[in-house]
Amino acid sequence: VETERSILATILLLLLIGSVLAQPSGSGIGVDISIDFEGDGTLTVEMNYTVSRSGYSKSIGAGFFPVDVNRTDEIFIFVDKHGVNGSMYPRVLGLYDHLRADLEVLESGIRVSTVDLKGLEQIFEGPNATVIIPSQPSTSAELGLKAMEWVRGGGVLIAIGDRSVPFFADGTNTLWSGPDEFLNIRYMPLAFNGGQGMDASPVAEALGLRTVAPTMALSVDDVIEHGGQVIGYIYDRGIELTSHALFRVGDGVLIAMGGHIAYPFLTTAEDAVASDLTRMLLSSLPWICGPIVYERVEADRGQVSGGLQAVIPEASLVSVFVFEMENPQRLFFSRVVDTRSS
Amino acid sequence: MAEGSGDSAIEGSTGLIGYIFPTRSLVPIILIGLLVRLAIAPWMSWTYDMYPFYIASVDTLYETGLYSRAIFSYPPLFPVILYPFVLLLSLFLDPGSFGAVHPSMVDVAGLTGMITPFVTHPAFNLTVKLPLIIADLGMGLMLFHLVRGIRDEAWGSRVFILWFLNPLVIWVSSVAGQFDVIPAALVLAGMICFLRNRYLLCGFVLGLGALFKVYPIYILLFVFALAILEGKRLIEGKGLRNAGSIVVGAIASAVTVIPFLVSSPLMLDFVFRRVGTLNFGGFSLWFAGPLVINELTSLLVPYGVIVSIVLLIASILVILSIAVRCGSRDASGMDRTKAIMLGGALVIAAVLLIQPVSNPQHLLWILPFLLVLLTWWEGRAERKIILLTVCGLLYFIGLQSICAFLYPMAGYTHLLSVEALSDHIVSYFTAGGLVTRRTWVIGSAMVGAITLLSTLLPERLDPIERVWGYLRRRWKGGD
Numbered sequence: 001v002e003t004e005r006s007i008l009a010t011i012l013l014l015l016l017i018g019s020v021l022a023q024p025s026g027s028g029i030g031v032d033i034s035i036d037f038e039g040d041g042t043l044t045v046e047m048n049y050t051v052s053r054s055g056y057s058k059s060i061g062a063g064f065f066p067v068d069v070n071r072t073d074e075i076f077i078f079v080d081k082h083g084v085n086g087s088m089y090p091r092v093l094g095l096y097d098h099l100r101a102d103l104e105v106l107e108s109g110i111r112v113s114t115v116d117l118k119g120l121e122q123i124f125e126g127p128n129a130t131v132i133i134p135s136q137p138s139t140s141a142e143l144g145l146k147a148m149e150w151v152r153g154g155g156v157l158i159a160i161g162d163r164s165v166p167f168f169a170d171g172t173n174t175l176w177s178g179p180d181e182f183l184n185i186r187y188m189p190l191a192f193n194g195g196q197g198m199d200a201s202p203v204a205e206a207l208g209l210r211t212v213a214p215t216m217a218l219s220v221d222d223v224i225e226h227g228g229q230v231i232g233y234i235y236d237r238g239i240e241l242t243s244h245a246l247f248r249v250g251d252g253v254l255i256a257m258g259g260h261i262a263y264p265f266l267t268t269a270e271d272a273v274a275s276d277l278t279r280m281l282l283s284s285l286p287w288i289c290g291p292i293v294y295e296r297v298e299a300d301r302g303q304v305s306g307g308l309q310a311v312i313p314e315a316s317l318v319s320v321f322v323f324e325m326e327n328p329q330r331l332f333f334s335r336v337v338d339t340r341s342s
Numbered sequence: 343m344a345e346g347s348g349d350s351a352i353e354g355s356t357g358l359i360g361y362i363f364p365t366r367s368l369v370p371i372i373l374i375g376l377l378v379r380l381a382i383a384p385w386m387s388w389t390y391d392m393y394p395f396y397i398a399s400v401d402t403l404y405e406t407g408l409y410s411r412a413i414f415s416y417p418p419l420f421p422v423i424l425y426p427f428v429l430l431l432s433l434f435l436d437p438g439s440f441g442a443v444h445p446s447m448v449d450v451a452g453l454t455g456m457i458t459p460f461v462t463h464p465a466f467n468l469t470v471k472l473p474l475i476i477a478d479l480g481m482g483l484m485l486f487h488l489v490r491g492i493r494d495e496a497w498g499s500r501v502f503i504l505w506f507l508n509p510l511v512i513w514v515s516s517v518a519g520q521f522d523v524i525p526a527a528l529v530l531a532g533m534i535c536f537l538r539n540r541y542l543l544c545g546f547v548l549g550l551g552a553l554f555k556v557y558p559i560y561i562l563l564f565v566f567a568l569a570i571l572e573g574k575r576l577i578e579g580k581g582l583r584n585a586g587s588i589v590v591g592a593i594a595s596a597v598t599v600i601p602f603l604v605s606s607p608l609m610l611d612f613v614f615r616r617v618g619t620l621n622f623g624g625f626s627l628w629f630a631g632p633l634v635i636n637e638l639t640s641l642l643v644p645y646g647v648i649v650s651i652v653l654l655i656a657s658i659l660v661i662l663s664i665a666v667r668c669g670s671r672d673a674s675g676m677d678r679t680k681a682i683m684l685g686g687a688l689v690i691a692a693v694l695l696i697q698p699v700s701n702p703q704h705l706l707w708i709l710p711f712l713l714v715l716l717t718w719w720e721g722r723a724e725r726k727i728i729l730l731t732v733c734g735l736l737y738f739i740g741l742q743s744i745c746a747f748l749y750p751m752a753g754y755t756h757l758l759s760v761e762a763l764s765d766h767i768v769s770y771f772t773a774g775g776l777v778t779r780r781t782w783v784i785g786s787a788m789v790g791a792i793t794l795l796s797t798l799l800p801e802r803l804d805p806i807e808r809v810w811g812y813l814r815r816r817w818k819g820g821d
Binding site for chain 2: 023025027057058094100105193194262267
């Protein structure tokens with residue numbers, strides 16, 4: 001019995017020590033930032049940053065862009081358990097898990113919950129929020145109108161995959177056609193082809209967006225025609241297609257992602273989509289109103305210092321970011337700075 | 343048959359060296375087994391499973407937390423024991439170089455759904471597999487000592503060889519890099535503790551097993567029920583005390599993960615709820631699932647929780663009935679060691695058959711039991727071991743062809759190219775003909791499931807034995 005107890009105690013102790021050593025330290029990589037603004041009519045922004053020493057090498061992305069709103073909303077993910085795309089349910093649940101974990105580890109304080117179709121309708125009648133729709137919610141024109149009015153009022157809608165925007169009169173979708181003012185954007189199947197003929201937009205490169213191989217992508221011509229901004233990867237497939245696009249709709253924002261959420265991980269699945277959503281939302285990308293200025297630095301474990309300077313259109317708010325591109329949980333700094341009070 | 347007990351086997355060894363090299367004749371077998379493993383471990387992997395281990399490793403090294411992303415969803419002890427190994431590796435190779443994304447794998451990964459376009463460095467592969475290789479050896483030695491105690495040294499050696507040079511065992515640990523051997527070894531250790539009436543240690547070891555992979559909980563339930571039944575039969579009241587010791591031991595093992603429970607509130611949610619898609623297939627009763635997967639998935643998705651609960655209840659009922667049968671062995675005059683090991687084999691077979699998907703690496707859960715049963719069942723157990731080994735390997739290779747395992751060699755040497763491997767997998771995956779990929783996979787799964795089912799049946803109803811008998815008669819008749 002004595003031997004038994006000593007075996008048990010030794011194993012217990014060793015594993016306990018291992019478990020304690022494997023815990024997050026909470027220290028992470030430190031960053032110091034200074035930012036100065038100057039100008040009249042245009043804005044000269046000078047940003048300097050210093051990233052502390054770390055145990056291992058790091059890939060740093062730093063930059064800034066003007067925004068016109070500084071707001072953090074609760075996030076709702078539409079989960080379609082019984083509806084049009086029931087087979088997407090496990091993937092959408094995976095997106096919820098990944099997004100929740102990503103936001104929690106970065107201590108964003110943003111709440112994420114799931115809603116069904118009824119809940120979605122209620123949100124579209126309520127105050128501003130961020131709604132993520134990863135599968136076709138309904139073919140109802142009524143829901144489309146409600147969604148559009150809600151976005152116009154200031155809501156942020158992020159739709160993943162074709163037919164996920166309730167108010168898109170998809171040129172390839174003859175199920176219904178909305179009123180004329182509804183957006184008409186074509187989604188097309190995308191063959192990734194090992195990344196051939198692919199370029200990154202400035203936003204995609206600056207934020208290191210991960211969803212590089214969606215199975216469907218949006219027509220760049222249609223995005224531009226409707227006043228949208230290409231913020232994702234661009235693919236030359238006879239016509240130009242993109243993985244992410246941003247539209248200002250009234251006082252709100254629509255971000256349309258190619259989608260759908262599918263295998264494989266890292267490039268197309270829920271982990272990649274959640275990573276994109278985290279980077280976009282925490283850096284206030286939905287409210288971008290000017291060019292993005294950025295740089296990427298590959299560094300060893302030593303301290304890294306860098307600086308960026310650019311003249312941008314006058315703006316009252318600027319979003320500043322510095323993060324570790326491959327593993328943002330090591331370092332993710334993002335802040336919206338008031339140019340008048342800084 | 344000269345019957346002994348597991349006790350004498352364990353107690354007969356003299357020190358650690360004596361335990362590791364119990365006989366001179368095993369030394370070349372051990373060396374050959376180790377050399378084969380060490381030679382292939384760096385250059386082959388199953389990218390889909392290596393990626394979560396990569397994430398777990400770098401997140402531990404970066405001190406950001408094992409469950410800071412919803413990618414690693416196993417219980418935490420495997421990364422804990424892996425940590426010293428990857429920490430050592432990080433002194434020579436920066437974690438940023440532990441692996442790399444290969445865009446040329448994205449299309450094939452999207453097609454098969456079983457590839458992650460991320461290839462880990464050979465040094466990282468070897469590091470992850472080192473604890474598995476050690477566990478392979480540890481399991482083999484445990485089997486040797488146990489079987490030597492039950493029967494004799496020759497049988498012990500035979501069982502050791504059948505385990506340590508078993509191609510499926512080598513494949514799971516050293517090719518695919520799946521860590522099933524660790525909980526399987528802890529389950530066998532737990533059963534040995536039970537045989538020696540070390541109930542506290544039994545609960546502790548099985549509890550540790552469940553902190554690697556959840557399945558040893560089923561064995562915990564089995565030994566808990568068996569302890570009550572045995573105690574009731576021998577001395578009134580002792581059964582509850584023994585069962586209580588098992589529970590205390592299991593709870594004590596949970597102390598090792600308290601730091602994770604405190605720091606990672608999402609851990610339990612990820613481990614117990616996050617099971618990915620509701621798939622059916624593999625070496626289970628639902629082996630034909632892939633034939634109707636879309637229809638079945640769409641149909642069952644809204645009822646996923648109910649389906650899981652129904653299958654869980656079914657498993658618990660079957661386990662309890664097996665425990666009752668083993669607990670009443672006096673009626674059949676069965677030896678205690680045999681009854682307990684047979685009970686363990688039946689529990690694992692039932693769990694594998696009932697759970698929605700049983701993958702080939704899960705066959706490592708039952709192989710040790712069948713190897714111990716070899717001492718009583720002889721040819722009957724041997725045929726099941728051979729069939730499960732062959733079916734497991736065929737299934738592994740049939741899923742995406744052997745090329746899917748060769749990405750590390752292609753990514754880090756000039757011997758193969760990633761693009762050529764991907765092209766070959768696409769051709770294999772989309773090929774038509776008489777024997778398609780699907781018939782290959784479902785066929786091997788079906789034979790494997792029948793083999794598992796046959797374990798649950800008495801010998802006279804065993805379909806494998808009936809077929810074997812028929813073939814033998816035909817063979818002899820032909821002579």
